[in-house]
Amino acid sequence: MGILPSCVFLVFASYLFRYQVAQNAQHRDYVDAIATQQNKLHSLRGKIFDRNYNIALAKNVSSYQIVLTPALFSKKHREQSIKELAELLNLSTEFIEGLLQKRMQEDEYLLVDNLLYSELAVYLEQLGNYPGVNWKRNTKRYYPFNDSMSHIVGYVGNITQNEKKLLNFEGYTLSDKIGKTGIEKQYEHKLRGEVGQKLNKVTATGKNVKDSEEIVRNSKPGNDLILTIDRNIQNIVEKAIGERVGAAVVLKPSTGEILSMVSYPRFNSNIFSSSPDKRLISQIRKNIHSPLFNRAIQASTSPASTFKILLLLAYYQEFPREWNTPVYDRGYVMVGNRAFYDWYRLGRGWITPSNALSLSNNVFFYTIGVDKLGVNTIIRYADMLGLGNKTNIDLPGEVGGILPSPRWKSLRYREVWQDGDTANLSIGQGYLAATPIQLANILAFIVNEGTIYTPYLLKEIREQISGKIVERYSPKVLFSTDAIHSGVFTQLKRDMRKVVVSGTAQSVINTDVVDIAAKTGTGQGAESVDEQQYSSLFVSFAPYAAPAEDQIIVVIWIDAINEWEWWAPKAANIIYHAIFTNSTYEEAIADLEEKGTWYL
Incomplete structure (x- = not known):
C-alpha cells in the first residue's frame, strides 16, 4: 500500500470514528426520534338545551385521561412494569395485560378517566417511566x-369493541365516549363534531420529542x-x-313537539358518564322497576x-244516522254464551253514545263493537291512528305495541278469533x-x-361557538286524511268535554283556569294475593274550545304495580293548573288546596 492511499484511509477512519463516537451524544436525540405518531385532536361535544336555550341540560367540564398505546409499551422488564403501573393507578395487572394483548396495538386504550388536574399531577412524574402510557386533556360530560330528563337526554359512556367496529371509519378509538341512550345516542353525529389530527415525533421509549408537534x-x-x-x-x-311507576307525555298537537316526557323511576345520568361506579350501575340495572326503561315510548x-x-270515532263515522240511538244497559251483555259486565253492574237503562263515553259504559261499547263495527272495522281505524306501529319519535328504543287481529291470534296462539275477543278489544x-x-x-x-x-x-x-342556527326542524305529517266528516270530530270533542263536566272525571278535575276535555281509563294489571291491581290512565287536551295551535295534550299512565289511588286524572289536574296559571308545582298545589281539592 502506498503512502497516499494509506493517508486517505487514515483520514476516512478518523472521520468515521469522530462521526460515530465523538458526535454520538449530539445526535442521540435525533436518532432516538425514530417514529412519527399520529394523535387525535378531540372535538368539543355539543351541549343540549331545552327550548328556552338558556341553561344546558348536558354540558362539558374539563377532565384528564391516562391512556395506553400497546405498540409503544416497553418490552423490557415487562412484567415488572405492568405490576408497578397497576399499583400506581390502582388497577389490576390482569386488566393492563388484557389491554396489551389487544389486536389493535396502535389504538389508545383507556386506563383512568375523568381526573381533575390535581389528581393527574400525582401521577405525572412517574408516568414518564412507562413507554406508551400518556395523559391527555379531555372533557367530561x-x-x-x-x-331529571334522564330518559330524554340519555348519557354517554365508554365505546365498546362492537360499537367501534360499527363506526370503524369514523375516527373513534377505544378511549372515546359515545352516546348510549336518549338524545345523546340519537344525535351522536351532530353532537360529536369532527376529530382533528396532529403529528408528534416519539422516541424509542414512547416519549414525545420536544417542539415536534405538527397540526395536520x-x-x-x-x-x-x-x-x-x-x-x-x-x-x-x-x-x-312523584314516586309512582308510570309515564306522562305533554304534546303540542299542531306540530308534534314534545313539551314534556316523564318516565318513573328515573336514573342519574352522571353515574354512567363519569367514572362509572359499577356498584351503583349494578343497582340500577337490577332494580325491579327498571329505571333505564323509558315507559313513555x-x-x-x-x-x-x-x-x-x-x-x-269509528261508530260516528260508519253510522252517521245513529248518533242518538241508545243501547239498553242492564249491567251486562251476552256475547255468545258468556256475560260481559259493565263496571257498574246494576245497569243504567238506555245509554246514548254521548253518555256512553262520559260514563265509560262498557255495555254500550261491547254492543257497538260486536254487533255494529266488528273486529275488522275496529282494526282498520286503530291501524289508521297508528296503533301497532311506532310513532317514529326521535329517540332510540321505541316499541310499536300490539294491534291484535284474527290473523295475529292464529299465528301467535294457533287459536280462532272469537266474538269475546272483539268485546274485549272494544273496551x-x-x-x-x-x-x-x-x-x-x-x-x-x-x-x-x-x-x-x-x-x-x-x-x-x-353552532356551538357562535350560536348561529344551522338547522331548524319543522313539523312532519305522520298521517293525514280528510275522509272523516268534520261533524264527527266536533261531536267527539263535545263528548270528551262531558267526561270532565258530568262524567267519570268530574270529581277530580276541579281547576277553573282552563276547560279540559278528556277520557279516563282503568286497566287490569296483575292479580295480587289479595285483590286485582289496576292501572290509571288519563288522556286529555285543553283549552277545549281553542284552536289546535293553542292546545296541548296531556297523557298520564300510572302502572298497576302502584298502590291504587286513581292518580292519573289527579296528576293531570295539577299539571293543567300549573301550566295555565304560569306557576310552579308548589304554587299550583297551594292554590288547589285553597280551593278545597279533596285529594291533596
Missing part, C-alpha cells in the same frame, strides 16, 4: 339536573342541540307523577277505556297494547281533525 387538521366542535322540551313544564310533570300496555274514544282490553306516546297521537288526530304529526324532540341545531 356533566348533567346538571341529575336524574384542526378539530371542529360539535353542534349544540335545542330540544322542544320546556324545562318548567317538565319539572311540574315530574313532581305531579317503551311501556306497551292496555289502553283500557281510553280506547273507547277511537271506537266512538281497550284483551291483547291490545299501546304506549303513552301512541295515545297522545290518537288525541292529536282528533284535535287536528284528521292529521297526526310525528312527535319530535329536536327543535334546532346551532
Whole structure:
C-alpha cells in the first residue's frame, strides 16, 4: 500500500470514528426520534338545551385521561412494569395485560378517566417511566339536573369493541365516549363534531420529542342541540307523577313537539358518564322497576277505556244516522254464551253514545263493537291512528305495541278469533297494547281533525361557538286524511268535554283556569294475593274550545304495580293548573288546596 492511499484511509477512519463516537451524544436525540405518531385532536361535544336555550341540560367540564398505546409499551422488564403501573393507578395487572394483548396495538386504550388536574399531577412524574402510557386533556360530560330528563337526554359512556367496529371509519378509538341512550345516542353525529389530527415525533421509549408537534387538521366542535322540551313544564310533570311507576307525555298537537316526557323511576345520568361506579350501575340495572326503561315510548300496555274514544270515532263515522240511538244497559251483555259486565253492574237503562263515553259504559261499547263495527272495522281505524306501529319519535328504543287481529291470534296462539275477543278489544282490553306516546297521537288526530304529526324532540341545531342556527326542524305529517266528516270530530270533542263536566272525571278535575276535555281509563294489571291491581290512565287536551295551535295534550299512565289511588286524572289536574296559571308545582298545589281539592 502506498503512502497516499494509506493517508486517505487514515483520514476516512478518523472521520468515521469522530462521526460515530465523538458526535454520538449530539445526535442521540435525533436518532432516538425514530417514529412519527399520529394523535387525535378531540372535538368539543355539543351541549343540549331545552327550548328556552338558556341553561344546558348536558354540558362539558374539563377532565384528564391516562391512556395506553400497546405498540409503544416497553418490552423490557415487562412484567415488572405492568405490576408497578397497576399499583400506581390502582388497577389490576390482569386488566393492563388484557389491554396489551389487544389486536389493535396502535389504538389508545383507556386506563383512568375523568381526573381533575390535581389528581393527574400525582401521577405525572412517574408516568414518564412507562413507554406508551400518556395523559391527555379531555372533557367530561356533566348533567346538571341529575336524574331529571334522564330518559330524554340519555348519557354517554365508554365505546365498546362492537360499537367501534360499527363506526370503524369514523375516527373513534377505544378511549372515546359515545352516546348510549336518549338524545345523546340519537344525535351522536351532530353532537360529536369532527376529530382533528396532529403529528408528534416519539422516541424509542414512547416519549414525545420536544417542539415536534405538527397540526395536520384542526378539530371542529360539535353542534349544540335545542330540544322542544320546556324545562318548567317538565319539572311540574315530574313532581305531579312523584314516586309512582308510570309515564306522562305533554304534546303540542299542531306540530308534534314534545313539551314534556316523564318516565318513573328515573336514573342519574352522571353515574354512567363519569367514572362509572359499577356498584351503583349494578343497582340500577337490577332494580325491579327498571329505571333505564323509558315507559313513555317503551311501556306497551292496555289502553283500557281510553280506547273507547277511537271506537266512538269509528261508530260516528260508519253510522252517521245513529248518533242518538241508545243501547239498553242492564249491567251486562251476552256475547255468545258468556256475560260481559259493565263496571257498574246494576245497569243504567238506555245509554246514548254521548253518555256512553262520559260514563265509560262498557255495555254500550261491547254492543257497538260486536254487533255494529266488528273486529275488522275496529282494526282498520286503530291501524289508521297508528296503533301497532311506532310513532317514529326521535329517540332510540321505541316499541310499536300490539294491534291484535284474527290473523295475529292464529299465528301467535294457533287459536280462532272469537266474538269475546272483539268485546274485549272494544273496551281497550284483551291483547291490545299501546304506549303513552301512541295515545297522545290518537288525541292529536282528533284535535287536528284528521292529521297526526310525528312527535319530535329536536327543535334546532346551532353552532356551538357562535350560536348561529344551522338547522331548524319543522313539523312532519305522520298521517293525514280528510275522509272523516268534520261533524264527527266536533261531536267527539263535545263528548270528551262531558267526561270532565258530568262524567267519570268530574270529581277530580276541579281547576277553573282552563276547560279540559278528556277520557279516563282503568286497566287490569296483575292479580295480587289479595285483590286485582289496576292501572290509571288519563288522556286529555285543553283549552277545549281553542284552536289546535293553542292546545296541548296531556297523557298520564300510572302502572298497576302502584298502590291504587286513581292518580292519573289527579296528576293531570295539577299539571293543567300549573301550566295555565304560569306557576310552579308548589304554587299550583297551594292554590288547589285553597280551593278545597279533596285529594291533596
